[in-house]
Amino acid sequence: MMSGNAIERYSPLSILPGIGTKKAALFAKLGLSTIQDLLYFFPRDYEDWSERHSLQEALDGQWLTVEATVAREPTVQRKGRLTIVRARLEQEGAVVTAIWFNQPWIKDQLQIGEVYVFHGQAERKGRFFNLQNPAYLLKDKIDFLFRPIYPLTQGLTQRDIRLAVTAALKRLRIGELEPLPASLRKENKLCTLEYALQNIHYPNNRHDILVSRERLGFDELFLLQMGLRLIKKRHQDKHLSPQISLDAKIEDKLQNWLQTLPFQLTADQNQAIADLRRDLEQEKSMNRLIQGDVGSGKTVVAAYAMALTAWSGYQSVFMAPTSILAEQHYETLSTLYANTGLNLALLTGAVKKSERTAILAGLAKGTINILIGTHAVLEETVKYNNLGLCITDEQHRFGVDQRASLGDFSGNDFFPHMLVMSATPIPRTLALIIYGDLDITMIREKPPGRVPVATYTAREKDRSRVEKLMRRRIEQNEQIYVVCPMIEDSSEQDLESATGVYNYLSQTVFPEQKVALLHGRLTAKAKSTIMESFGQGKIDILVTTTVIEVGVDNPQATMMVIENAERFGLAQLHQLRGRIGRGEKESLCVLMSETTDTKARQRLTALCLTNDGFVLAEEDLKLRGPGEFFGIRQHGLPEFKIVNLYEDKELILKTSRAADKLLQEDPDLTAVENRRLLPFIKRRLTTNWEPVL
Ligand code: ADP
Ligand code: MG
Numbered sequence: 059m060m061s062g063n064a065i066e067r068y069s070p071l072s073i074l075p076g077i078g079t080k081k082a083a084l085f086a087k088l089g090l091s092t093i094q095d096l097l098y099f100f101p102r103d104y105e106d107w108s109e110r111h112s113l114q115e116a117l118d119g120q121w122l123t124v125e126a127t128v129a130r131e132p133t134v135q136r137k138g139r140l141t142i143v144r145a146r147l148e149q150e151g152a153v154v155t156a157i158w159f160n161q162p163w164i165k166d167q168l169q170i171g172e173v174y175v176f177h178g179q180a181e182r183k184g185r186f187f188n189l190q191n192p193a194y195l196l197k198d199k200i201d202f203l204f205r206p207i208y209p210l211t212q213g214l215t216q217r218d219i220r221l222a223v224t225a226a227l228k229r230l231r232i233g234e235l236e237p238l239p240a241s242l243r244k245e246n247k248l249c250t251l252e253y254a255l256q257n258i259h260y261p262n263n264r265h266d267i268l269v270s271r272e273r274l275g276f277d278e279l280f281l282l283q284m285g286l287r288l289i290k291k292r293h294q295d296k297h298l299s300p301q302i303s304l305d306a307k308i309e310d311k312l313q314n315w316l317q318t319l320p321f322q323l324t325a326d327q328n329q330a331i332a333d334l335r336r337d338l339e340q341e342k343s344m345n346r347l348i349q350g351d352v353g354s355g356k357t358v359v360a361a362y363a364m365a366l367t368a369w370s371g372y373q374s375v376f377m378a379p380t381s382i383l384a385e386q387h388y389e390t391l392s393t394l395y396a397n398t399g400l401n402l403a404l405l406t407g408a409v410k411k412s413e414r415t416a417i418l419a420g421l422a423k424g425t426i427n428i429l430i431g432t433h434a435v436l437e438e439t440v441k442y443n444n445l446g447l448c449i450t451d452e453q454h455r456f457g458v459d460q461r462a463s464l465g466d467f468s469g470n471d472f473f474p475h476m477l478v479m480s481a482t483p484i485p486r487t488l489a490l491i492i493y494g495d496l497d498i499t500m501i502r503e504k505p506p507g508r509v510p511v512a513t514y515t516a517r518e519k520d521r522s523r524v525e526k527l528m529r530r531r532i533e534q535n536e537q538i539y540v541v542c543p544m545i546e547d548s549s550e551q552d553l554e555s556a557t558g559v560y561n562y563l564s565q566t567v568f569p570e571q572k573v574a575l576l577h578g579r580l581t582a583k584a585k586s587t588i589m590e591s592f593g594q595g596k597i598d599i600l601v602t603t604t605v606i607e608v609g610v611d612n613p614q615a616t617m618m619v620i621e622n623a624e625r626f627g628l629a630q631l632h633q634l635r636g637r638i639g640r641g642e643k644e645s646l647c648v649l650m651s652e653t654t655d656t657k658a659r660q661r662l663t664a665l666c667l668t669n670d671g672f673v674l675a676e677e678d679l680k681l682r683g684p685g686e687f688f689g690i691r692q693h694g695l696p697e698f699k700i701v702n703l704y705e706d707k708e709l710i711l712k713t714s715r716a717a718d719k720l721l722q723e724d725p726d727l728t729a730v731e732n733r734r735l736l737p738f739i740k741r742r743l744t745t746n747w748e749p750v751l
Contacts, residue, residue, distance in 0.1 A: 286494030352636025372446025
């Protein structure tokens with residue numbers, strides 16, 4: 059036998075009394091195998107035993123905690139497979155009947171004449187009350203005020219978990235596991251870990267629960283944020299990038315180039331450019347995210363950075379998530395760089411072998427300044443001469459792992475500066491978490507003269523009116539998108555629904571007009587041919603699945619009809635709508651839906667009310683809840699047990715400030731009191747993250 063009462067955080071649960079292999083297996087079903095797992099298994103609710111109620115004043119439906127005597131021998135009644143135990147309880151002359159179903163042993167447990175405390179919900183029966191299935195304990199045995207209620211699994215009872223937790227709390231020396239230095243705790247008015255763990259399970263009052271949750275939530279966020287900051291720092295310390303700076307000649311060239319643009323940059327675009335220039339000049343690798351709503355003009359900002367990089371003698375690569383987008387960026391950039399002498403190339407899966415060979419040679423020699431493409435640019439065979447800048451567009455389509463690996467193909471002994479651009483606005487507080495390893499620039503302002511897209515919902519009965527509106531647009535030489543939803547992973551069915559809409563429109567409604575169908579099953583070549591015709595105005599109506607979701611730019615397209623709009627998420631609808639409203643004419647977006655689902659209706663209404671992606675992002679987070687918002691997991695972040703990323707904005711900001719402050723004072727966490735933090739931070743990051751620590 060082990061002598062020790064001492065247990066460790068990683069001790070298996072079987073070290074606790076009453077937990078054998080069978081029970082341990084049940085605990086494992088809840089994901090609990092160590093003492094630490096158990097203590098971080100938080101109650102989903104509490105029974106409030108802190109007051110004692112008088113039966114005289116009981117109300118129907120009220121949760122009661124009553125001290126009462128068992129007055130007579132309880133009775134047992136059998137009704138088929140059901141056993142019912144009834145006990146008459148007395149309290150100062152008042153009477154209540156306690157009823158338990160299928161727990162015949164209770165009859166023998168209750169002692170006549172003993173005083174117990176019963177906890178259950180009152181149910182009025184005529185002049186009397188029943189208590190159904192009340193929990194009870196001998197009055198003298200009660201040493202808590204609130205009792206935890208845990209999520210259960212078949213075969214495991216509240217009692218099993220409570221006993222285990224109580225034993226673990228008693229025997230583990232929690233004080234030794236405190237990660238936070240006392241000064242930090244004091245500054246942030248936090249209780250100790252020991253207090254928090256005791257009180258999250260067995261609080262003495264509601265306030266204790268809040269205090270404990272605040273502390274444990276602080277840990278969840280703070281350790282993660284520290285980790286992300288350290289990853290960023292290590293990354294920067296490890297990887298040196300070329301210092302891309304401006305001499306007067308390059309400055310002149312850039313100024314001249316800006317003069318050739320058909321518009322003036324907005325203040326936000328100028329700010330973004332200033333951020334980039336500052337970053338590129340550093341030897342430290344840039345790691346920046348530009349967040350800008352659809353149509354906010356991110357491309358020209360990227361173009362500026364790539365021109366600057368090229369004129370300083372380095373190559374850039376610009377990556378898009380789809381070949382359609384890559385091609386479009388290639389077109390756009392070719393126009394933007396018209397008389398600059400910069401040499402661009404496009405590399406996608408559709409590029410022919412001979413052409414590819416030529417591009418690879420140009421990249422290796424350094425004659426190509428800027429490469430635009432899809433993932434194809436990341437393949438090992440692609441060797442650069444001196445890659446200085448790597449830009450990823452529409453970043454949310456690339457996973458976090460890809461983001462992490464982007465820089466590994468330097469092609470030189472330095473590391474390219476990294477810039478990611480996202481058109482999916484994320485509320486600032488959430489961005490602090492999801493992009494905690496990046497610096498963030500926001501482009502909020504849209505170029506002047508943009509007319510917001512008028513957005514309406516419509517039902518099937520309105521369809522002929524919608525078709526009339528479509529006809530009018532076509533008569534004015536404008537173009538229309540009709541978007542069909544993805545149906546749960548089944549591209550077969552997607553195609554079917556899109557094909558159905560296409561047949562209907564091309565044969566029945568608009569036989570005279572040019573209608574085309576675009577979907578994911580087409581070859582890259584077929585897709586780009588269609589997009590090209592659409593761009594040239596040769597197609598009136600483009601029926602499409604969500605392949606056009608991101609980035610496509612055709613200012614002549616001024617109307618969009620979205621079928622089964624309830625099937626799309628809010629962010630996705632906003633992205634789709636961003637394909638129109640790109641010119642001076644007022645655009646129209648019609649959301650077709652028959653849904654009666656409240657949340658879906660709220661999403662559609664939100665879109666009708668605003669064109670501001672940041673406002674919609676907040677709304678989305680509110681409607682969906684943070685768990686589903688983009689899927690925190692998808693972003694490769696560890697889970698949160700306490701923190702609600704939507705509701706706990708204050709805490710996110712507080713922990714963020716605390717992390718900044720601590721790292722400013724002690725950048726490498728070498729001070730004696732801070733050293734213990736590192737292992738805790740590493741552990742917080744281990745879900746999906748390969749900690750670079
Ligand atoms: P996004 O941020 O969605 O990538 P784009 O870079 O595609 O946006 O820009 C959308 C449109 O706005 C393009 O047609 C672009 O030429 C135009 N644009 C960009 N900046 C400005 C500006 N400062 N003034 C006017 N139009 C602009
Ligand atoms: Mg774009």
